[in-house]
Amino acid sequence: MDIRVEGLTLHYGDAVAVRDLDLTVGHGESLVLLGESGCGKTSTMRCIAGLERPTAGRITIGGNVLFDSARGIDCPPHKRNIGMVFQSYAIWPHMTVFENVAFPLTMQRVNKAEINQRVHDTLELVGLEGFADRGASLLSGGQMQRVALARSLVMAPSVMLLDEPLSNLDARLRHRLRGDLRELQARLGLTTVYVTHDQEEALALADRIAMMQHGRIVQVGAPNDIYAKPLSASIADFLGVGNILPVERIDSTGVRVAKTAIALKVTPFAGAADLKACIRAEDIAVGDDVTDEMNVLEGQLLTKEFLGASAAYRVTLSGDAELTILGSKHRQLDAKIGDTVRVGIPVDAVQVLPQDAAAPAADEAA
Incomplete structure (x- = not known):
């Protein structure tokens, strides 16, 4: 089922957590809400789940208001x-795995034969x-999160919401x-909204990413588009662009690094205030790899x-400008x-790019 959010606004007292947010998640789509802590992504998810009452707006799932x-x-x-599925596993340690997963069906008074079948299938x-008869307290962190996921899936939900479910796990397990x-989301064709502040996680899990800043969505697109074409320097910075230099416009294809004599030829860009040159560390050549x-x-x-797997360098240019460069381990720089x-x-x-991006028009499903 699709999810439609229109004009969503959420206040906590005088603070605005979500600002007039519009968002559409298509049927079977995996959309990731990505942004730093406090940007409003979890508040948006909690509004969809009904755990927060919005100040204003409209939310529908599959046409149901x-x-x-x-x-x-x-x-x-x-x-x-x-x-x-929450960041904390939120499972009952005194119950078995089967009892944890069966709990929502038991509350719905589903008959025992159907509970048994659905729990084992899930x-x-x-x-x-x-693992059905194992005590939940004997499980690893990854197994506990799988139990939490199974408990949500066993209800055959219309949509799934996941709030940083992997953040408590070690890097390898994550x-x-x-x-x-x-793989599971794609196989089930389940409409999913996933919240994270981890850009690598977002790129791996999303059909589309919605970047959030200050309670609003500032960019929506496919992972490769968001990665390759951020709309602002602040988005580029969050996505791991290692070099962000303040610049002054020379013309539509040239800039000068602020407070230096360094001029750079660039692809054509639109004029704006507070411009930044954003350069990924892996795109910069050094030593023998430099061409005219x-x-x-x-x-x-x-x-x-x-x-x-790589080698990293820091180089200072005239005027105290500094670059971070990421090279291959196979072609390390022969310099001291x-x-x-x-x-x-x-x-x-x-x-x-400008430092910040304006909020886009109402989003449509891809």
């Missing part, structure tokens, strides 16, 4: 048929077959469960680090700290 401030409609959470779905979640077609600069090598090195920045690797 769950909330409408103008008409006084506010469907209670237990009648919305929404599965939700445990198999999440990779916990054979990576594995991330892949399992994506690039913006060629010289600087002093400040640091060099071997990181296993303090040496002068050549740096090459491809013209199309420089994105000139």
Whole structure:
């Protein structure tokens, strides 16, 4: 089922957590709400789930109105048929795995034969077959989160909401469960909204990403579009762009780094106030990889680090401008700290962006 959010606003006293937000999630789509802590992403999810009462707006799932401030409609959470998985596992340690997963069906007074079948089918779905009789307190963190997921899936929800469900797990387990979640969502064709502040997690799990800042959505798009074409320097910074330099416009294809004599050729850009040149560290060449077609600069090598799969360098340019460069472990820079090195920045690797983006028009499902 699709989810439609229109004009959603949520106040906590004088503070505005969500500002006039419009969002559509298509049937079977995985949409990730991505942003830093306090941007309003969890508040938006809690409004959809019915755990927060919005100040204004309208929320529908599959055409059914769950909330409408103008008409006084506010469907209670237990009648919305929404599965939700939280950051904390929220399972009962004194119960077995079977009892935890069966709990919502027991509350709905489903007959025992159907409960038994649905619980065992769901445990198999999440990779916990054979764990039904195990005490929940004996499980690992990853197994507990699978139980929480199974407890939501066993209800055959219309949509699933996941609020940073992997953040309490170690990196290796988080990576594995991330892949399992994506495969499961796609296999079930389940409409999903996933909240995270982890950009790698968002890129891996989303059909589309909705970037949130200050209670509003500032960019919506496919993961590769969000990664390659951020609308602002603040979005680029959040997405891990390592070099963000204040610049002044020379013309539509040239900028000068502020307080320096460094001029850069760039792809055509629109004029705006408070411009920044955004350059990913992995797009910058150094040493023998520099070609004449690039913006060629010289600087002093400040640091060099071997990181296993890659090598990282920091180079200071004239005027105290500084670049972070990420190179391959197979072509490490043969220079010592303090040496002068050549740096090459491809013209199309420089994105000139305003510091912040305006909120886009009402979003439509892809």
